[in-house]
Amino acid sequence: MKFKYQKIGVAKSEAFPDRKSILRPIIPIILKYKDKKVGYRVLIDSGADYNIFHGVIGEILGLDVKTGKEENLGGISGHTLTVYFHFIDAEIGGWEYKLYCGFSYDIPPYGYGVVGQNGFFDTFIVKFDLIKEEIELKERN
Numbered sequence: 001m002k003f004k005y006q007k008i009g010v011a012k013s014e015a016f017p018d019r020k021s022i023l024r025p026i027i028p029i030i031l032k033y034k035d036k037k038v039g040y041r042v043l044i045d046s047g048a049d050y051n052i053f054h055g056v057i058g059e060i061l062g063l064d065v066k067t068g069k070e071e072n073l074g075g076i077s078g079h080t081l082t083v084y085f086h087f088i089d090a091e092i093g094g095w096e097y098k099l100y101c102g103f104s105y106d107i108p109p110y111g112y113g114v115v116g117q118n119g120f121f122d123t124f125i126v127k128f129d130l131i132k133e134e135i136e137l138k139e140r141n
Helices: 055-060 117-121
Strands: 002-004 006-009 021-024 026-033 036-044 052-054 069-074 080-092 095-104 113-115 124-129 134-139
Touching (some): 036 055
Antiparallel strands (some): 002 134, 006 021
């Protein structure tokens, strides 16, 4: 399954005065829990350990988010996030699979979630081709 990189507009900066946009590996995903589902966009992040989505997404799915297994995670910014992990179902490009993911209220509620090493890269073989602006996913057997 192939996806196109998404072009995201950015503000000019001193470091990159001519830059108007940046390409990011963002793909659509459908998250499911019981009889509810929601479409969401996720950034494929090889530096992320886990799949993390905003807590409101969990609420839309009908989860009692804070009953999940709690973990405090840190990132490149040095800020700590409180994350609540649950098992849900996901669909990417027609493929359905179980997804262990975290929900956090400590991230911005707009934009997209993040999929990472545990729960995504261990499920799919991921190929990034920035020049072709293409991401390719293959199911692991």
